[in-house]
Amino acid sequence: MKIKILGTRGKIDPKAENHVNHTGFLIDDKILIDVGEPDYMVYKPEAVVFTHFHPDHAFFVPKNEKFAPKIPLFGPEAHELIPELQVISGKFEVAGYHFTPIPVIHALRLKSLGYVIQKGQKRIFITGDVAWIEKANLENLPPLHLIVTEATFIKKGGRINRKKDRIFGHTGVPDLIRLLSPITQKLAFCHYGEWFFENEPENSKQKIKALEEDVELIPAHDGMEIEV
Numbered sequence: 001m002k003i004k005i006l007g008t009r010g011k012i013d014p015k016a017e018n019h020v021n022h023t024g025f026l027i028d029d030k031i032l033i034d035v036g037e038p039d040y041m042v043y044k045p046e047a048v049v050f051t052h053f054h055p056d057h058a059f060f061v062p063k064n065e066k067f068a069p070k071i072p073l074f075g076p077e078a079h080e081l082i083p084e085l086q087v088i089s090g091k092f093e094v095a096g097y098h099f100t101p102i103p104v105i106h107a108l109r110l111k112s113l114g115y116v117i118q119k120g121q122k123r124i125f126i127t128g129d130v131a132w133i134e135k136a137n138l139e140n141l142p143p144l145h146l147i148v149t150e151a152t153f154i155k156k157g158g159r160i161n162r163k164k165d166r167i168f169g170h171t172g173v174p175d176l177i178r179l180l181s182p183i184t185q186k187l188a189f190c191h192y193g194e195w196f197f198e199n200e201p202e203n204s205k206q207k208i209k210a211l212e213e214d215v216e217l218i219p220a221h222d223g224m225e226i227e228v
């Protein structure tokens with residue numbers, strides 16, 4: 001499988017060369033996960049799968065525009081701007097790729113899903129934005145050849161908000177490494193937050209690399225391709 005990370009910038013104003021675009025992942029030039037920029041549709045994907053409907057993952061939300069390409073569209077919950085959306089209720093297959101949805105805690109008013117995507121013997125996991133993932137949802141997963149996750153906050157703990165018994169927001173890069181390292185050998189980061197743009201991108205990437213122990217850490221840039 002070839003995973004092209006189309007965008008690496010979180011929902012923030014600052015940007016830098018090679019870190020301009022919002023979230024999108026292209027699998028084998030066929031399946032698009034999240035559509036943070038309208039331009040991503042030029043790849044003519046055979047299907048689109050959304051992790052959640054924040055504007056940096058669904059460009060049409062702030063414009064209040066309908067999103068209705070004539071291809072299968074999947075997401076965690078119904079959306080008024082996507083009349084043809086198929087709401088995910090369990091494992092599904094599209095264009096020969098097997099998707100296993102993984103519940104992700106992220107936003108107070110939106111559902112979020114990560115996806116284990118399998119083709120042949122290769123398996124990847126795209127988490128989307130993460131406040132946390134219950135460990136029970138990561139148990140019993142087969143080995144993953146790559147996980148792509150987010151890096152909104154480099155500091156431990158990230159920024160978690162609480163309302164009654166619910167949490168939301170983004171956890172920190174060190175927490176994601178701790179959570180995800182037991183189930184993969186390769187962990188790629190995108191969706192950079194303010195911290196990343198306060199220094200030269202190369203220095204910020206070094207901050208992620210400095211956390212590397214047993215598992216390879218890959219700080220991504222817009223357009224990076226990873227083959228598994």
Ligand SMILES: [Zn+2]
Pocket residue numbers: 052054106107129
């Ligand atoms: Zn989000």
Ligand SMILES: [Zn+2]
Pocket residue numbers: 010011023054056057129191
């Ligand atoms: Zn986001």
